[in-house]
Amino acid sequence: MIKNLAFFLLCTLPWMSQAHPDHTHEAAHHAHAEPGSMQLMHARLRDFLPTASSTAGYFTLTNTNQQAMTLVKAEIEGLGRVEIHEHTHVNGMMRMQKIDKLEIAPDSQVEFKPGGYHLMAFEPTKPLKVGENRKLTLYFADGNRVYGLIEVVSLKAQMHNAKNGHQHH
Ligand SMILES: [Cu+2]
Numbered sequence: 001m002i003k004n005l006a007f008f009l010l011c012t013l014p015w016m017s018q019a020h021p022d023h024t025h026e027a028a029h030h031a032h033a034e035p036g037s038m039q040l041m042h043a044r045l046r047d048f049l050p051t052a053s054s055t056a057g058y059f060t061l062t063n064t065n066q067q068a069m070t071l072v073k074a075e076i077e078g079l080g081r082v083e084i085h086e087h088t089h090v091n092g093m094m095r096m097q098k099i100d101k102l103e104i105a106p107d108s109q110v111e112f113k114p115g116g117y118h119l120m121a122f123e124p125t126k127p128l129k130v131g132e133n134r135k136l137t138l139y140f141a142d143g144n145r146v147y148g149l150i151e152v153v154s155l156k157a158q159m160h161n162a163k164n165g166h167q168h169h
Contacts (some may be wrong), residue, residue, distance in 0.1 A: 080123025
């Protein structure tokens, strides 16, 4: 059982049109969580800004397993390199750094978002196009993987979403 592929639930509704600020913290407690699963929601990847060599990706990941799950790697179709980053405050300065792993406690949720954990994507082999979906694969320390799609969004849409919290569904 332990080596089963992780279950994932991909939200197919357009996430941008679904901002419900009142429900920001409810997702972890919802009935669509099945035992022993990882749920990937609201995955979006910002389009590259002109001349930028990297861009950021965000999503919400819910661990409904009985044990902690450790995220160790992410891949996005058509991008040469993807890193897991965190933001830290050092002497009042906001900095980001690459991390090798991120443990997600049992029955808890981690939100990748601006100013927090995020994916950093580099070296596109195929230019991103706003509105398209790319394959996203998340790798965990126990060998499980979560497969999903990540939607390419504009900076404007991303900032709008950050202000309104993520969607409820
Ligand atoms: Cu970063």
